[in-house]
Amino acid sequence: MANGVSVRRATRDDAASIAGIxxxxxxxxxxxxxxxxTLVSLDAALKVETWREALADDASVFVASRGSDMLGWVRTGPFRQTEEARPEVxxxxxxxxxxxxFYVSPRAQRQGVGSALWHRAHRWCLDQGYRDVGLWVxxxxxxxxxFYASCGFRDLELDQNFEIAGQALVEKLMARRLDPVS
Ligand SMILES: CC(C)(COP(=O)(O)OP(=O)(O)OC[C@H]1O[C@@H](n2cnc3c(N)ncnc32)[C@H](O)[C@@H]1OP(=O)(O)O)[C@@H](O)C(=O)NCCC(=O)NCCS
Structure with missing residues (x-):
């Protein structure tokens, strides 16, 4: 793959690198x-066991690496319905x-790593029989x-409110139809 970056399915041994990124x-x-x-209080070490369990439980996570150096990851799955979302969603x-x-290490951003991960995630979605994919940003x-616009996603203008540690935030729903020929 471009720039020596390859993408593969994550294993339990990737938990610490995934949490760190x-x-x-x-x-x-x-x-x-x-x-x-909130940012200061984040602790990757506390997330490692959760990731190990999720990966052992067959979570669909793909990692991008150059050699043994992990550069980013994407987690895929069925669309999660939330109570906060509008009924239209x-x-x-x-x-x-x-x-x-969807996370790329700050030292590896804007080098095509996210695009490589997106191509793999897109393939996974198609292989699972999905026709559409969405995300909250x-x-x-x-x-x-x-980045998501460059991957063909568009803003559906169906924002939802949510909270992190008491901070009120807004996230956008972006989505696209999957492309069987890409
Ligand atoms: C969003 C993210 C995953 C993109 O990954 P990336 O590896 O940096 O993206 P790529 O290098 O593959 O970029 C592909 C295209 O996206 C767009 N893009 C990416 N980063 C951009 C930036 N900083 N400014 C403007 N456009 C950007 C460009 O169109 C780019 O193509 P180009 O470089 O040929 O112009 C990465 O920036 C990231 O991890 N951000 C922090 C975590 C995050 O916000 N995740 C999303 C959670 S919903």
Whole structure:
């Protein structure tokens, strides 16, 4: 793959690297969007066992690496219905896939890693028989919104409110039809 980056299915042994990239990307990309106190209190070590259990439980996570150096990951699965979402979302999304998490290490961003992960996630969605895929993205996360737009997602303008550690936030629903020929 381009730049020596390869993408494979994650195993339990990837739990620590996945948790580390998750926390690093939050601190780097969410500064100014999420309260500093919340970002400072993140602890990758506390997430490792949860990730080990999820991966042992066959979570669909794909990791991008260059050699043994993990650069990013994407987690896929069925679209999760939430009580906060508008009724239109609940009516529209049954049978959709969702990108549950998408994180590239700050030191590897804007090098095509996210695009490589998206291609693998897209293939997974098609292989599972999905026809549409959606995701929730923080409304102020301009970089991610541009990235998803570059992957063919569009803003459905069905924002929902949610909270992290008492902070009120807004997230956007972005989605696209899967493309069997890509
Ligand atoms: C969003 C994210 C996964 C993108 O991954 P990436 O590896 O940096 O993206 P790529 O290098 O594959 O970029 C592909 C395209 O996306 C767009 N894009 C990516 N980063 C961008 C940026 N900083 N500014 C503007 N456009 C950007 C561009 O169109 C880019 O193509 P180009 O470089 O040829 O112009 C990464 O920035 C990230 O991990 N962000 C922090 C976590 C996050 O917000 N995740 C989303 C949670 S919903």
């Amino acid at each position: 998750h926390v690093d990307a939050w601190r780097h990309n969410y500064r100014g969007l999420i309260d500093d106190d 609940g009516a529209m999304t049954p049978g959709w896939a969702e990108l549950h998490g 923080l409304a102020g996360n301009v970089v991610a919104i541009r």
